[in-house]
Amino acid sequence: EVQLVESGGGLVQPGGSLRLSCAASGFTFSSYSMNWVRQAPGKGLEWVSYISSSSSTIYYADSVKGRFTISRDNAKNSLYLQMNSLRDEDTAVYYCARVIRKESDYWGQGTLVTVSS
Amino acid sequence: DIQMTQSPSSLSASVGDRVTITCRASQGIRNDLGWYQQKPGKAPKRLIYAASSLQSGVPSRFSGSGSGTEFTLTISSLQPEDFATYYCLQHNSYPLTFGQGTKVEIK
Numbered sequence: 020e021v022q023l024v025e026s027g028g029g030l031v032q033p034g035g036s037l038r039l040s041c042a043a044s045g046f047t048f049s050s051y052s053m054n055w056v057r058q059a060p061g062k063g064l065e066w067v068s069y070i071s072s073s074s075s076t077i078y079y080a081d082s083v084k085g086r087f088t089i090s091r092d093n094a095k096n097s098l099y100l101q102m103n104s105l106r107d108e109d110t111a112v113y114y115c116a117r118v119i120r121k122e123s124d125y126w127g128q129g130t131l132v133t134v135s136s
Numbered sequence: 137d138i139q140m141t142q143s144p145s146s147l148s149a150s151v152g153d154r155v156t157i158t159c160r161a162s163q164g165i166r167n168d169l170g171w172y173q174q175k176p177g178k179a180p181k182r183l184i185y186a187a188s189s190l191q192s193g194v195p196s197r198f199s200g201s202g203s204g205t206e207f208t209l210t211i212s213s214l215q216p217e218d219f220a221t222y223y224c225l226q227h228n229s230y231p232l233t234f235g236q237g238t239k240v241e242i243k
Contacts, residue, residue, distance in 0.1 A: 063223065063237045064174075064180065064225070064237075065234070066225075066231055066232035066234070069230060069232075078230040078231065080231050114179055114180075120186075121227040122185050122186070122227050123170070123225070124182055124185070125182075126179040126181075127179060128178075128179050129179055
């Protein structure tokens with residue numbers, strides 16, 4: 020069974036940093052690209068970042084470029100999102116999602132990031 | 137960036153009704169589109185991939201159609217468990233973009 024479990028969310032002050040993790044199981048993690056997607060409270064879904072299976076290709080949304088860094092450790096079956104210079108508008112539930120043929124098929128349950136003073 | 141315009145933003149329907157949700161892309165995206173269902177407090181769940189292929193385990197009352205710039209999600213006979221918010225997502229090019237969502241409520 021495919022499982023994606025996010026962790027690392029919490030309350031952080033504006034300008035602060037946070038590192039999210041996504042632990043994968045039930046599939047060969049190293050063979051799949053991954054996305055991060057977020058959802059602000061009461062709002063729609065917003066794609067954040069993409070990383071290919073070998074980390075050779077990475078994309079970011081303009082809203083996070085230069086502040087967020089996506090990475091992965093295939094030996095640990097884990098995906099990461101390093102978030103720096105956090106802003107109020109980064110407050111959201113962050114989901115990791117597996118990518119197959121460019122589509123996001125399985126999603127984790129999400130981790131809440133709250134940016135507030 | 138490709139813009140996805142989803143309509144309606146909300147609708148009220150009764151159990152047994154036929155429901156149609158539309159997404160329009162600002163440029164052609166072939167069939168690079170998926171449909172997702174999200175219930176409150178839960179992660180999105182994929183219903184349709186490649187515009188018209190039904191995800192394994194999803195009831196056959198859900199169907200998708202379209203190609204290019206116009207796409208449709210149809211629920212042939214709405215069931216109580218279908219009341220949720222639905223999103224389209226284009227994966228033709230990055231940045232990926234979602235439709236604004238359609239909240240399906242009980243009439």
